[in-house]
Amino acid sequence: MTTTPRMSQPVESRLPPPLCEEFVYGDWTLKIVKSHIMGSQCEALLGHCTGDMEVEKLCNRCRYERLLTLPSLPDMVFADNLLQIKHKSGGSITFNALEALQCVNDKEDTLQVAHADVWKEARADCEFAQKVVKPYDWTYTTNYRGTLSGGIVAESTDERIDLNKLREREEIKFYEEIFLYEDELDDNGSTRCVVKVRVMPSGLFVVFRHYLRVDRVIVRVNDTRLYSPASVSFILRETSTREAAVSNLQVDSLVYNNPDLVWQHLPLVKEQCDKLVIEKS
Amino acid sequence: MFLQKLCETVCELLLEEGNIQPVSCPVTVCGDIHGQFYDLEELFRTGGQVPDTNYIFMGDFVDRGYYSLETLTRLLSLKAKWPHKITLLRGNHESRQITQVYGFYDECQNKYGNVNAWKYCCKVFDLLTIAAIIDDEVLCVHGDSWSMSPRGAGWLFGARVTHQFTETNNLKLICRAHQLVNEGIKYMFDGKLVTVWSAPNYCYRAGNVASILSFTSTNEKHAKLFDAVPEDKRGKPLHLNVQVTRVFLDNSRDSLLSRYLSKA
Numbered sequence: 001m002t003t004t005p006r007m008s009q010p011v012e013s014r015l016p017p018p019l020c021e022e023f024v025y026g027d028w029t030l031k032i033v034k035s036h037i038m039g040s041q042c043e044a045l046l047g048h049c050t051g052d053m054e055v056e057k058l059c060n061r062c063r064y065e066r067l068l069t070l071p072s073l074p075d076m077v078f079a080d081n082l083l084q085i086k087h088k089s090g091g092s093i094t095f096n097a098l099e100a101l102q103c104v105n106d107k108e109d110t111l112q113v114a115h116a117d118v119w120k121e122a123r124a125d126c127e128f129a130q131k132v133v134k135p136y137d138w139t140y141t142t143n144y145r146g147t148l149s150g151g152i153v154a155e156s157t158d159e160r161i162d163l164n165k166l167r168e169r170e171e172i173k174f175y176e177e178i179f180l181y182e183d184e185l186d187d188n189g190s191t192r193c194v195v196k197v198r199v200m201p202s203g204l205f206v207v208f209r210h211y212l213r214v215d216r217v218i219v220r221v222n223d224t225r226l227y228s229p230a231s232v233s234f235i236l237r238e239t240s241t242r243e244a245a246v247s248n249l250q251v252d253s254l255v256y257n258n259p260d261l262v263w264q265h266l267p268l269v270k271e272q273c274d275k276l277v278i279e280k281s
Numbered sequence: 282m283f284l285q286k287l288c289e290t291v292c293e294l295l296l297e298e299g300n301i302q303p304v305s306c307p308v309t310v311c312g313d314i315h316g317q318f319y320d321l322e323e324l325f326r327t328g329g330q331v332p333d334t335n336y337i338f339m340g341d342f343v344d345r346g347y348y349s350l351e352t353l354t355r356l357l358s359l360k361a362k363w364p365h366k367i368t369l370l371r372g373n374h375e376s377r378q379i380t381q382v383y384g385f386y387d388e389c390q391n392k393y394g395n396v397n398a399w400k401y402c403c404k405v406f407d408l409l410t411i412a413a414i415i416d417d418e419v420l421c422v423h424g425d426s427w428s429m430s431p432r433g434a435g436w437l438f439g440a441r442v443t444h445q446f447t448e449t450n451n452l453k454l455i456c457r458a459h460q461l462v463n464e465g466i467k468y469m470f471d472g473k474l475v476t477v478w479s480a481p482n483y484c485y486r487a488g489n490v491a492s493i494l495s496f497t498s499t500n501e502k503h504a505k506l507f508d509a510v511p512e513d514k515r516g517k518p519l520h521l522n523v524q525v526t527r528v529f530l531d532n533s534r535d536s537l538l539s540r541y542l543s544k545a
Contacts (some may be wrong), residue, residue, distance in 0.1 A: 015490065037488060187382075
């Protein structure tokens with residue numbers, strides 16, 4: 001790491017502590033952590049993290065730098081945030097930013113911004129303008145589907161989540177929206193990874209959503225939906241990729257700027273469904 | 282119209298300034314504000330009011346926050362009244378194209394009912410200074426890059442070029458904004474470059490602190506940190522005051538949230 005002057009005033013003490021919540025729903029316990037974004041340098045309270053320290057002992061920043069090979073991270077990484085759904089027998093599925101980012105392509109970029117050609121042509125004489133340093137998927141698109149742990153396994157299934165049932169008005173016993181990461185693509189659009197959970201008397205429902213908009217180029221939404229009806233020990237999981245070139249999208253900017261609205265207007269490109277089952281001990 | 286007159290007055294003042302405006306210490310350097318008006322007032326409480334304190338604002342006054350117009354009007358009024366006590370630099374958001382995507386254009390349309398307000402402000406943007414230089418030794422600029430970005434357009438800051446640039450131009454330091462920093466301030470490249478970020482709890486969710494950098498001389502400087510003004514002490518735009526049922530959208534027909542948002 002470059003030696004840079006340390007802040008004389010520790011920032012951690014000014015920031016509010018993370019919000020930690022638990023909610024019990026039948027045999028499932030939901031755990032939520034919501035906090036501020038990760039710092040831009042080592043956050044160890046005493047001294048500095050070192051290269052020989054175990055991963056679990058590193059501060060968030062250093063842990064991310066150790067475990068990820070991406071040359072840079074999104075502007076906002078909510079490193080402490082998580083959603084965990086755990087069965088009383090121990091099996092769980094968890095969503096967090098680190099593992100979502102581990103699914104990002106760290107070798108290739110596949111998109112260019114709208115004005116790339118014009119920009120390069122205007123700099124045709126400049127040798128530095130022709131070569132990209134360290135390509136990677138700068139849109140931070142992820143195909144993460146959650147992390148399974150303990151006695152829970154994914155099985156193939158024909159069962160589908162009943163979206164009509166979810167449209168019915170029901171009491172909401174619990175609701176949270178947890179940010180995982182976000183970047184403004186240097187004002188060329190937006191990439192956002194968020195997970196939301198709601199619990200109703202009839203079941204619990206999760207949407208893990210990665211939204212990408214590259215202005216005047218593309219809109220893409222990768223969703224993983226989880227649904228567990230009341231009193232069962234399984235979760236249906238459906239992952240979908242929907243995308244369209246902006247030139248093919250005939251919707252208002254209010255719609256394509258909103259992840260929760262635009263997904264319905266995007267053609268389905270890929271889908272994967274399974275059933276997460278608690279193993280009988 | 283008051284805003285039109287204000288913009289015309291500031292345009293005349295800006296015509297007198299150079300593209301790189303010389304400034305003397307003592308002066309306080311500030312980063313992005315992005316329409317966070319209540320937090321701008323907190324910034325002035327932290328750093329001192331104009332004209333008691335001299336300021337350089339490094340651009341990005343508008344977009345993303347809910348009060349871009351109020352923020353910009355506040356800064357332009359200060360410039361009109363005390364032109365030598367406040368320097369306003371142009372950020373990448375002070376442009377017609379970006380403000381049409383990221384909120385300022387829409388805010389002008391909503392608050393004034395027409396686009397004239399936006400047009401007058403854009404004329405001011407065109408004349409904003411690109412950089413300021415403090416006592417010939419500290420360069421302040423909104424802040425983009427040097428080395429090809431993988432996005433296909435744009436450069437990235439690099440250590441080598443920063444060192445070369447500061448040496449060639451006899452600079453002690455480059456101050457820039459543009460990049461969100463959780464701690465509010467970040468030094469890089471052996472202290473040759475500093476990022477100052479002045480929008481606390483950015484986008485009302487990042488939870489970061491903000492900072493301003495106060496120079497007594499080009500050798501003596503210290504960062505002043507400040508937090509976002511608490512929820513109960515800040516206003517909320519009308520369209521967010523309606524109660525939003527805690528149902529997240531995941532269906533095609535029942536766009537509850539968009540229905541609530543369309544209520545003025």
